[in-house]
Each structure stands twice: as C-alpha cells, then as structure tokens.
Amino acid sequence: MTEPVRLAKRVAALAQCSRREAEMYIEGGWVRVDGVIVEEPQFKVLDQRVDVDPDAQLEAAEPATLLWHKPAGVTSDEARALVHAETRSAEDPSGVRLLKRHFSRLDTLLPLPDKASGLVVLTQDWRVKRRLEEDFDRIEQELVVEVAGKLAPHGLALLNHGLSFDNYALPPIKVSWQNENHLRFALKRIAPDKVERMCNAVGLQAIAIKRIRIGRIPMSRLQPGQWRYLASSDRF
Numbered sequence: 150m151t152e153p154v155r156l157a158k159r160v161a162a163l164a165q166c167s168r169r170e171a172e173m174y175i176e177g178g179w180v181r182v183d184g185v186i187v188e189e190p191q192f193k194v195l196d197q198r199v200d201v202d203p204d205a206q207l208e209a210a211e212p213a214t215l216l217w218h219k220p221a222g223v224t225s226d227e228a229r230a231l232v233h234a235e236t237r238s239a240e241d242p243s244g245v246r247l248l249k250r251h252f253s254r255l256d257t258l259l260p261l262p263d264k265a266s267g268l269v270v271l272t273q274d275w276r277v278k279r280r281l282e283e284d285f286d287r288i289e290q291e292l293v294v295e296v297a298g299k300l301a302p303h304g305l306a307l308l309n310h311g312l313s314f315d316n317y318a319l320p321p322i323k324v325s326w327q328n329e330n331h332l333r334f335a336l337k338r339i340a341p342d343k344v345e346r347m348c349n350a351v352g353l354q355a356i357a358i359k360r361i362r363i364g365r366i367p368m369s370r371l372q373p374g375q376w377r378y379l380a381s382s383d384r385f
Contacts, residue, residue, distance in 0.1 A: 155194075158171070177208060178249075215272070219261055223263070224263050238375040266360075290334075290341065309323065
C-alpha cells in the first residue's frame with residue numbers, strides 16, 4: 150500500500166521545483182487538494198488531486214495588517230473569533246490575496262475601550278507595530294462621541310486644553326461640536342480610554358464613542374464587524 154507523502158514533496162514533483170519552492174507555493178495559497186486550498190506544506194496526501202495555480206508566484210508570504218471596524222461592546226480578545234474570511238469587506242480595495250495564515254498571531258494596536266466602536270488595527274507586521282507604538286505621540290486619532298448632559302462653563306475650551314488627571318496636564322487637542330449631541334475629538338498623545346473621563350470632567354456623559362480615523366487611514370465604509378487589509382499604498 151502506498152504511504153501518504155507530504156504535500157510539498159508532491160508539489161515539487163508536479164512543478165519540477167525544489168522542496169523549498171514547493172513550500173512557498175503552498176504557503177502562498179497557490180495549491181489546491183481536491184479543489185480546496187491547502188497552506189500547510191506538511192499536509193499528507195495519498196491519491197488526492199493536487200493542482201498548482203498556473204499563475205502561482207514564488208514570493209514569500211508577507212505579514213498581514215487588518216483594519217477592523219470593532220463593534221461596541223466587543224473586547225480585543227473577542228476580535229479573534231470575529232475576524233475571519235467571511236467578515237472581510239466585499240469593498241476591500243487592497244488587492245491582497247486572502248490566506249488562512251493572516252488570522253494567526255495578530256497583535257491589537259491602539260486598542261479601544263470595550264464599550265467603544267470603530268477602527269482597530271490588527272497586525273502580524275513588526276514594522277507596523279513599531280510605527281504605531283514609537284510614533285504614538287505624532288499620530289492623530291479622530292473620534293466622534295455622543296454625549297448627554299449640560300456642558301460646564303468654558304467646558305469646550307477645557308476639553309481642548311486645560312484638563313489635568315492624576316497630576317498630569319493633558320496636552321492640547323482639537324474638540325468641536327459636530328452637532329447638538331456629538332463631539333468630534335482629534336487626539337494626539339492621549340489614548341481613547343481617557344475620553345469618557347474628559348467628558349465627565351466638563352459635565353457630560355459619553356454615551357457612545359467611535360473612532361473613525363487613525364492618522365491618514367479612515368474607517369471609510371467598513372461596516373461593524375467587517376475588516377479589510379492595509380494596502381501597500383496606505384500610510385498612517
């Protein structure tokens with residue numbers, strides 16, 4: 150009886166390439182077993198049909214960065230179960246080929262409070278992680294906050310500059326009324342988890358907080374729970 154062999158060995162024979170090149174084809178999502186994409190070179194095959202995409206390219210799989218519209222009430226840990234192939238936006242303009250490996254070992258950057266919604270960055274790419282961590286003070290985040298209550302005298306000016314928490318004076322930011330019950334915050338050097346406390350300090354209650362932009366990346370038309378890839382042309 151013929152013994153099963155590693156998929157990489159079968160692909161190497163089919164494509165007349167080295168074992169390492171076969172592994173790159175497989176890891177790049179270019180190989181199907183009985184019509185189903187398999188990304189694991191160690192996958193065992195016996196008499197199944199194995200096909201290599203005629204457009205296959207010998208490129209190492211790049212680490213992925215996902216832009217996700219976090220629904221309100223969802224924790225960062227719960228994101229792992231909500232971010233998968235079926236929740237990718239149909240309007241994703243990135244052109245990135247979806248791979249199963251893109252959903253593992255994702256770090257959550259610039260996290261939002263659990264009750265907040267809006268744009269969140271999930272990445273496997275150390276370059277993106279370093280950029281957002283090291284340049285946190287220079288990257289502006291835009292939030293829309295639904296508020297209730299009566300604004301204290303000079304409250305808007307205080308939100309822009311003048312509040313202190315725990316003996317620390319908050320840096321200047323830009324806060325303005327979007328309409329009668331929504332404020333627009335453009336923050337630098339302040340994490341979104343401070344916004345509720347800032348509102349409370351001037352007599353307002355933050356009913357809902359939504360982040361709609363990080364740096365030059367807008368949330369755009371991403372619906373709650375949907376995600377798209379960070380394209381090579383995108384810059385924070």
